[in-house]
Amino acid sequence: MDDFSTNRYAGNTMKQEPSHSGPFVNKHPDLWFEDGNIVIMAGDFFFNVHQGVLCRHSVPLTEAIDALKGDDKYARFLEGNIVLELDDNPKDLSPFLMALYDGVSHVKHNSQDFEIVSSILRLATKYAVEHVRNDILRGMSAIWPRNLSAWEFREADATDTTGVYKPRSIYPHPILVINLAKETGANELLPSAFYDLSRCAASEIATGYLPQGSSDRSQMHVLSDECLLNALRGREHASRFLSTFVVNELEGREPSQNCTHKNDTDPFRKRICQATFEATTFEILRDVNGVVFHRSSDPLFAIMDADLMQTRTDSTRLNLLHRACEACRLEFTASVDAAREEMWHKLPLWFGITDLQSWP
Structure with a gap:
């Protein structure tokens, strides 16, 4: 005998029985509604739900239900409700129906x-x-x-x-x-x-x-x-971008035209801003493998951190011995922001994502 009645008007409907003595209807505990009017079968799970809910939200499910009703000769029924069999994993179907x-x-x-x-x-x-x-x-x-x-x-x-x-x-x-x-x-x-x-x-x-x-x-x-x-x-593109940033924006960086120390007569003080950026370069390279922040190969963070080092006072990282003056720091911040935005815009190109309508 088939597990399902093929007679819409059959008086006896399938009953849940132990698996060792006959067919077993594994009713989903949260998606078996007593007033449901369609049973969805997926794998070995059964969901007694409402046709109106399915048809309200999904054209493909509406078409599947209409096709099922149009083929009444081969339709199967469970507890009086027509059965729609889907090839989905019940673990996927359950949260979807919910x-x-x-x-x-x-x-x-x-x-x-x-x-x-x-x-x-x-x-x-x-x-x-x-x-x-x-x-x-x-x-x-x-x-x-x-x-x-x-x-x-x-x-x-x-x-x-x-x-x-x-x-x-x-x-x-x-x-x-x-x-x-x-x-x-x-x-x-x-x-x-x-x-x-x-x-x-x-x-x-x-x-x-x-x-x-x-x-x-x-x-x-x-x-x-x-x-x-x-x-x-x-990954190679991103790494190369960071290297280029270090070379162009940190190594041998010239002080701002408005540098506070530009006209200082003391040679040491005159080079404070340049020395600060040289020290920043060393710190960035020192942490390239995530020694301090556990972030290996993260150019976006490394570029931002080069700027944050100019103002950081916490204990999460060795502080720079000297700080760049406000004019030099602001110019460097502008360079950092521009570089990070440029990098973000290039991500789709670098990772071969060509079918985006827009980015960002």
Whole structure:
């Protein structure tokens, strides 16, 4: 006997029974509504939901339901309701259906909820539920932003009170984000995700990401060959940009025309600003491997830090012996801001992201 009745008017409907004695209906605990009028089957899970909710939000699901009703001869029923079988993973389908009913305001866009975010975005894209897709992308854009100022807020949130940067404790790994963005066409997430990844060692980028606590190598998340090459090329571009900045803006930097010490008769005091920038160069190179702030290969931060060293008084880093005068410091700050904006604008080009409508 079939698991499902093929007679719309059959008096006996399928009952839940233990798996050892017959068919087993694995009803989803939160998405089996007693007043539901359509059963969705995904894998070995069953969801008794409402056709009106599905059809209100999704044209593809509406078409699938209409096609199912038009083929009554082969339709299957469970507890009197027609069954729509989908090829989705029930772990993906469950949060997606919950989003249709409850929205996504409860979803957090951190590392703990990333599987839920991924599931909703995949199926919202597949079933063309634009408002849910847009809500999810709006939340993700706070972590993978389009503009530099939002990136700075994101980085500050990942830095603890001692100045140690710990993004992996709160943000999902960028390889996960890159793969999800490519799968769902969310290309606006790619530049910042690729830049985040480029700060890892090249060997880590090539090896891939294994979720914490997992020893099963089959769970390894890797980039496609194209994305891997783009990530490594972009990493080289970013590193070269930092080197160029150090050479052009720090090494042998001339004092401002308005330098306070420009006309000083004391040779030592006359060179205070130049000596300050030379010391800054040394500090930047000294921390190129993240000795102080645990940020290896992070040109955006290194360029900003070159400016912050001129005013920093905390104990998170060795303080400069001397400070540049206000005129020289302000000119250098302007150079830093311009360089960082230029770098941010170049991220899509560096990482081979050519199908963005606009950036930033």
